Amino acid sequence: MFTHSGYPRSFTVQKYRLYALFDPRHDCFIYVNHNLSVARSVQALMSSKAPLWLYELWVPATTPKTTIDNNNCDSWTLPIGAPRPEITFFQLHFEDIKIIDCTEINSLGQMAGLDLKDNVSEESKLLKDYAIMVGWFCQYLCTIESTADDMISRVAILDKVYQKTDIFDADVYLFISEIYKILMLSLTEQEVKQKIIVLMLKFDSIVLVNKFSKQRLNFLKILVDQWQQSS
Amino acid sequence: MATKFINNFLITHPGLLGANTKINKNLDLLQRMSVVGRGSVLEPLRGHNSTAIKNTNCHEMFGYKIADWTSDFSMTWAEITDLKAQELWSQSRALNRPVLLRWSGGIDSTLVLIALLKHARADDLDRLVVATTKSGVWESSHIYFTYLANKVKTLDFDHCIPSFTTDTFANFIHVSGSPCDQLMIGMVAMSEPALQDPSWFNISWKNTVKLQEYLGLTSLHDRKQTKDILLNYITKILCDNIESLDTDIHSIHQFVWWFNFNFFSVAQGVHEYTHWHADNGIPASAWKNHVFPWFYDTRYQKWAMTNSSRPDIVFGKNDWKVPLKQYIYDYVQDPYWLEYKPKIGSHGRTTWKAPNKGWFAITNDETVNIHDLSRCRLILEDSINDSYSKQSSAQ
Numbered sequence: 187m188f189t190h191s192g193y194p195r196s197f198t199v200q201k202y203r204l205y206a207l208f209d210p211r212h213d214c215f216i217y218v219n220h221n222l223s224v225a226r227s228v229q230a231l232m233s234s235k236a237p238l239w240l241y242e243l244w245v246p247a248t249t250p251k252t253t254i255d256n257n258n259c260d261s262w263t264l265p266i267g268a269p270r271p272e273i274t275f276f277q278l279h280f281e282d283i284k285i286i287d288c289t290e291i292n293s294l295g296q297m298a299g300l301d302l303k304d305n306v307s308e309e310s311k312l313l314k315d316y317a318i319m320v321g322w323f324c325q326y327l328c329t330i331e332s333t334a335d336d337m338i339s340r341v342a343i344l345d346k347v348y349q350k351t352d353i354f355d356a357d358v359y360l361f362i363s364e365i366y367k368i369l370m371l372s373l374t375e376q377e378v379k380q381k382i383i384v385l386m387l388k389f390d391s392i393v394l395v396n397k398f399s400k401q402r403l404n405f406l407k408i409l410v411d412q413w414q415q416s417s
Numbered sequence: 418m419a420t421k422f423i424n425n426f427l428i429t430h431p432g433l434l435g436a437n438t439k440i441n442k443n444l445d446l447l448q449r450m451s452v453v454g455r456g457s458v459l460e461p462l463r464g465h466n467s468t469a470i471k472n473t474n475c476h477e478m479f480g481y482k483i484a485d486w487t488s489d490f491s492m493t494w495a496e497i498t499d500l501k502a503q504e505l506w507s508q509s510r511a512l513n514r515p516v517l518l519r520w521s522g523g524i525d526s527t528l529v530l531i532a533l534l535k536h537a538r539a540d541d542l543d544r545l546v547v548a549t550t551k552s553g554v555w556e557s558s559h560i561y562f563t564y565l566a567n568k569v570k571t572l573d574f575d576h577c578i579p580s581f582t583t584d585t586f587a588n589f590i591h592v593s594g595s596p597c598d599q600l601m602i603g604m605v606a607m608s609e610p611a612l613q614d615p616s617w618f619n620i621s622w623k624n625t626v627k628l629q630e631y632l633g634l635t636s637l638h639d640r641k642q643t644k645d646i647l648l649n650y651i652t653k654i655l656c657d658n659i660e661s662l663d664t665d666i667h668s669i670h671q672f673v674w675w676f677n678f679n680f681f682s683v684a685q686g687v688h689e690y691t692h693w694h695a696d697n698g699i700p701a702s703a704w705k706n707h708v709f710p711w712f713y714d715t716r717y718q719k720w721a722m723t724n725s726s727r728p729d730i731v732f733g734k735n736d737w738k739v740p741l742k743q744y745i746y747d748y749v750q751d752p753y754w755l756e757y758k759p760k761i762g763s764h765g766r767t768t769w770k771a772p773n774k775g776w777f778a779i780t781n782d783e784t785v786n787i788h789d790l791s792r793c794r795l796i797l798e799d800s801i802n803d804s805y806s807k808q809s810s811a812q
């Protein structure tokens with residue numbers, strides 16, 4: 187259902203920056219996106235499932251035979267011998283993003299700088315699919331957040347602290363917060379769908395149409411209709 | 418064996434925290450020590466007025482006791498934890514005083530939270546206040562939204578704790594997850610070789626060649642400035658020190674455990690008190706009477722002593738803090754906690770406001786004075802601005 191290569195629609199520069207989330211548990215990448223904010227948001231929303239380390243990949247603009255995208259990123263890992271990231275709070279969220287230059291093409295026409303794995307686990311594939319779904323929502327639905335930190339502020343409504351209702355209407359604010367919360371807490375794609383269907387019923391769509399971006403809401407309505415028809 | 422071995426750090430450097438402390442003379446040593454030990458007494462001194470701990474002894478000041486050495490303590494981790502929760506709730510009921518838990522979202526403070534939830538009577542939850550940050554929600558969102566949000570009172574740590582006065586401090590019984598790291602094994606950085614190769618559990622620490630090899634494998638040793646200090650300090654001072662003690666410390670792994678546990682006696686008291694004192698003006702008397710030292714318990718200490726040679730209990734496969742994770746899992750039934758939940762230095766995000774002194778991040782095993790505010794701005798910028806603007810408008 188949810189697909190996105192991770193790349194922009196077109197790019198012409200010689201090398202392109204791709205932000206990739208590395209899962210040390212499965213020793214592979216599980217998500218890539220050209221937009222840093224989206225990658226950071228996915229990192230945050232996946233935090234209770236997998237602490238993910240953020241890399242900046244320089245990928246070639248001229249597509250080699252095998253490159254990295256969201257279809258195959260769980261097949262890519264850090265090169266053998268390269269230090270795996272320690273999972274610490276500061277390294278996850280404060281330290282500079284590590285850059286890997288993948289622009290060289292090897293004799294097989296493959297992108298260099300990373301290694302291709304022989305086997306991909308089913309568990310990492312599920313995690314990757316979930317991350318792509320989260321990224322889809324972050325990119326197409328909830329784009330009003332500029333940073334992952336803002337997003338967490340929105341979701342974590344600690345008592346009377348983070349109610350920034352001066353920026354957006356309270357209903358819209360709560361609506362998007364609920365979507366973030368669903369993405370953060372659900373375990374499967376199916377669970378997300380079910381909860382969002384319930385959420386749409388809970389909120390008054392007419393009110394939201396007046397206050398919420400029509401384009402984004404239409405996206406969601408189409409999605410929910412499809413889910414309901416297929417279930 | 419009497420307890421004095423535990424406070425070996427103080428024996429090694431008599432008067433370090435005692436009444437005759439020549440704190441300035443020792444400052445250089447202390448600062449170097451802090452680099453070595455991380456969980457040592459030094460970091461809190463940086464940027465603070467050292468009179469906060471001058472002329473004091475943390476044991477006398479806080480009333481914390483260290484257990485006599487034992488290697489055959491029979492209580493399980495879960496049994497001790499259950500008792501601690503029952504004791505804390507009893508104290509809260511008797512005093513009719515709410516419990517303020519500083520929850521970082523990490524393993525240690527989540528254990529405290531889960532134990533409190535497990536043993537709470539119906540009206541107890543009205544007396545539970547959880548201070549956390551949005552980062553706590555970030556790390557353990559399932560816990561937050563399932564057990565905390567809209568169920569118990571929550572405070573934003575960054576906003577509320579810095580404004581605590583002695584009076585507001587005294588309104589609560591304070592509890593946190595510190596210093597569980599020292600109980601379990603100490604710093605991860607010191608344990609890496611043993612986690613990678615269990616044979617280290619069987620090699621004697623008296624084999625100085627192997628001991629130095631072990632230390633050379635730790636990530637602490639990678640830091641150029643700590644290399645010589647680490648080797649000199651541990652192999653000369655600590656080896657002599659432990660040699661004189663009547664303990665069952667045999668392997669290199671146990672030695673490293675002991676090295677960290679050695680700092681256990683000062684970690685909680687000095688770290689946290691110094692910050693409360695410097696940032697909020699909380700006197701030692703209030704600290705002593707209103708802090709519930711969860712992990713600073715002789716039963717946990719005896720458990721740690723007994724199991725310091727049992728890596729199968731402390732560790733799972735490439736994992737650690739297994740007893741805590743098992744306890745949490747038994748309650749929340751979330752496999753993530755049992756199978757994977759990594760340690761990411763969670764407590765470091767419970768930040769303290771220290772105007773004109775930079776920001777301080779207190780962790781279980783190290784205290785970092787963050788002079789480079791840019792490292793903290795990502796998380797704290799909004800909090801700082803909001804906090805100051807509220808203060809300004811109030812004035």
